Amino acid sequence: xxxxxxxxxxxxxxxxxxxxxxxxxxxxxxxxxxxxxxxxxxxxxxxxxxxxxxxxxxxxxxxxxxxxxxxxxxxxxxxxxxxxxxxxxxxxxxxxxxxxxxxxxxxxxxxxxxxxxxxxxxxxxxxxxxxxxxxxxxxxxxxxxxxxxxxxxxxxxxxxxxxxxxxxxxxxxxxxxxxxxxxxxxxxxxxxxxx
Numbered sequence: 001x002x003x004x005x006x007x008x009x010x011x012x013x014x015x016x017x018x019x020x021x022x023x024x025x026x027x028x029x030x031x032x033x034x035x036x037x038x039x040x041x042x043x044x045x046x047x048x049x050x051x052x053x054x055x056x057x058x059x060x061x062x063x064x065x066x067x068x069x070x071x072x073x074x075x076x077x078x079x080x081x082x083x084x085x086x087x088x089x090x091x092x093x094x095x096x097x098x099x100x101x102x103x104x105x106x107x108x109x110x111x112x113x114x115x116x117x118x119x120x121x122x123x124x125x126x127x128x129x130x131x132x133x134x135x136x137x138x139x140x141x142x143x144x145x146x147x148x149x150x151x152x153x154x155x156x157x158x159x160x161x162x163x164x165x166x167x168x169x170x171x172x173x174x175x176x177x178x179x180x181x182x183x184x185x186x187x188x189x190x191x192x193x194x195x
Contacts, residue, residue, distance in 0.1 A: 015075055015087035026071055030131060032088040037124075041094075044195055045119050048149045049094050051192040052117060056097060059185045065099040065114065072096060073108035076139050080111070091132065094119045097182065112136075115181060117145040133157070137165050143181055152193040 012032030021027055026037035041049070049069060056067045074096055076089040097115035098104055116136055118128040128146060136144045137159065144157040144165060152173035157165035171177050173193040179185040 012088060014085050015090050016084040018090055019084065026092060028091045030089050030091065030135060035127065037092060039123065041119070041121055044149050045094075045121050047195060048119050048147055048192055049117075051194070052119075052147065052187065053095050055187050055191070056095065056179075056182070056185065059182065060097070063183075064101065065097050065182060066101075066104065067095060067097050068109075070094050074113060074116075075108065075110045076112065076135070077110065089135065091135070093117065093132075112139040112141050114141070115143045115145070116141050117147060119147045119149060121149075133165070137163070147192070149193070149195070152189075154189060154192075 013029055013034055014032065015029065018027060018029050018034075026040075028035045028037060053067060053069045060067055070092045072092060074091050074093060075087050076091065077087045093113075093116045095115075095117040096109065096113040098109050099114045100111070103109050103111040103113075116132075118124075118132060120128055133144065137157075140159065140163065142159050146155045146157075146168075148154070154171040154175075154177065155168035156171070156177070157168050160166050171189055173189050175189045177187040177189060179187060
């Protein structure tokens, strides 16, 4: 996944610029650099995303935390009270969970979600495994999940006391995942990866 060549005339972009781009195009902006989110995810990616989202969404009904699926803008400003012209990072993770309602507004989320899930696609794998890994760690996302639809595995990175993601917890297609961050939620990976 690489920056768009037609947007390279300017060195850095902001969320204010991002808001002017065509609605039919999906972009992410990381530290002022735009990344195209095209082509759209494949059908298997969508099935895995829907299965994960359904389990999380249904569990959270009536609770404080809320789940959203892409496209959903997550703005990650360097400091809390900044204008759109100062925000240089906005991502659209496959699934996010936000437990602080103060971070939500009509345009999405402003600040680090508690949980982010990305489903690997051939066109986004390097971006998700490297760029977003370090970004989510730096901004304090408590849990970063990476689902691999091809080998039917789930890696869960949890932020430790030092503010870093340690070794991931690894799960396969026959596992149940206890999500302590969200109380008594159990994710059935057999259902998620039943392709």
